[in-house]
Amino acid sequence: MYTVRDVAKIAHTTVKTLHYYHKIGLLVPEQTTEAGYRLYGKNDLERLQQILFYKELDFSLKEIKQLLDGKLDREKTLIHQKALLKQRIEHYHELIKTINLSIKSAKEGVDLDMDTMFKGFETEQEWQEALKEQNEHLKKEYNVDLSNQIINVESMNELALEAQSFNKDMIRFFQEGFAPGHLAIMERVKKHLSFLKRKGLPSSPQDFLNQTKFFITDDFHRNMLEQQQVGYSYFLHVVAENFCHQFK
Template identity: 35%
Template sequence: MYSIKQIADLSGVSIRTLRYYDEIGLLKPNDLSEAGYREYTDKEIDRLQLILFYRELDLPLKQIKLLMDGYQDEMEILSQQRNQLVEKEQRLRRLIQTIDKTITAKEEGTVMENKEKFESFKQKQLAENEKNHGQEIREKYGEDVVQASNQKWSGLSEEQFKQMQNLETKLFADLKEYMNNGQKDTDLAQEIFETHREWLKVTWPKYSAKAHRGLGQLYISDPRFESYYDNAVQTGAAKVLNEIIQDYAK
């Protein structure tokens, strides 16, 4: 038998993390001692090694548990994760190229062309979105949809990006007006929905009302999305926008 401290020392995983794995049912101890301490065997060590392998592949804990408990097909998940890692590698390569160009431009005293700056911005934004929301979006819409959306984002022209900015500016202004006027103007509510839909269509590979409603729910269930709209418009904006989406996305 191994104590939790021994497991932590062997694996490099903190005691706090091991306790959390126990709480969520990912790595349960083999038994508890008479004093109530967790006790592990070689079987749990083998399971922990597999958990660490999946974590190295950036799989979320929820998906790792489903895999290890036999509720998801391992080959399918590994294939999806491989595609995601390849996409991430490509993004990193593009970022490295942009950094190299920036360094060269500064060393030579030249100025990057607007097109190069725009490409740099898109890749940085894509990396930031992936870091902040990649896991949640994949769980909700799936790997194929996320990859298609990322590809469409990468291919945006400057004109399309300006279109997105203009649509978002209009969305914020109309949403603020709608809220300040008591949320009774149904024509304005319809216009807010249509503006948001057009904004999504710029980067979504294929629009669907169901996915739109799902995104609206994410706006109120994820504090990061909620704060984005509340900070851009006013407190409660994410909630109101979701209500409009649920009413009109049919």
């Protein structure tokens, strides 16, 4: 017989995980002593091996329990999962192609078109991974946790494309020496805020000013903008001040 710590070590998992599996009836130890200690037998280890296998295939714990308890057709379920994995492999190949194009364009100093840049962002999981570093920063510095929010992939792609387009236009204005209050800049800002308003996001002149102020005071976001163009975060803030003054 094996203790819960023995099993955790053997299976490269955690005691907490095994306790949870017991709680939901997914992996019930063969014996529980009067003192409350869990003892696992050979059959339990074999079941755990199956659980971990199915987890690698992204089955939910509920589905795994149904499979192991014989409530789902194992063959049909695995065939379906195999098809999903093939789709994922193909999609990862597309992501690799996109990354390679991005690396190539960075070396050559050539901008990728927007469709190519965002070709790979097709699932909520990919967006969560893309936003992971930013979310961790917000949680650490401001105790704001956005990681559990549901992501609308289509909407996020639209927002990302608009952000890319807006920043590209603003950086061009900056590089070409346009004054922060230039009419062309004000019109582009107005168009950007109209887009945000249609998406139900903060879009008033004051909202825009507050956002750009945050960009220059927060290291993480300032660096993101400065990597695109040195001085851009400060230029954008002055643009927002001009826009707020004109349209407040």
